[in-house]
Amino acid sequence: MVPVPLHTERRKIRGFNQSDEIARWLGAQVKIPVVEGLVRVRPTLSQARLKRAERLRNLRGALDLAPGFDPRGQRLLLCDDVFTTGATADACAKVLQKAGAAEVAALAVARG
Numbered sequence: 001m002v003p004v005p006l007h008t009e010r011r012k013i014r015g016f017n018q019s020d021e022i023a024r025w026l027g028a029q030v031k032i033p034v035v036e037g038l039v040r041v042r043p044t045l046s047q048a049r050l051k052r053a054e055r056l057r058n059l060r061g062a063l064d065l066a067p068g069f070d071p072r073g074q075r076l077l078l079c080d081d082v083f084t085t086g087a088t089a090d091a092c093a094k095v096l097q098k099a100g101a102a103e104v105a106a107l108a109v110a111r112g
Helices: 008-014 018-030 052-059 087-098
Strands: 038-040 063-065 075-083 103-111
Touching: 018 075, 038 087, 052 087, 063 087, 075 087, 087 103
Parallel strands: 075 103
Antiparallel strands: 038 063
């Protein structure tokens, strides 16, 4: 399971990554390993008030593989707190698939 990452600046302000917290709790319940396989390489605007096209633009080039993570051939489950337009899941999945992930699915706790 791969939680959707926060940029380090936002993580400092918030004090935690809610997607990571959810993934670690769920992973422990169902015995699925959790790996921080993605990083935000640049800060992005909050997606909350953006339309789908703006969300896609906002995330373009903002995500990358975490150093040392190799998704080749793996079946991965993205974990996020809220699924609204799918832009975040789409951006994350594209990075993982480009790096060779065999399959990427998404899981969110809430729908916006």
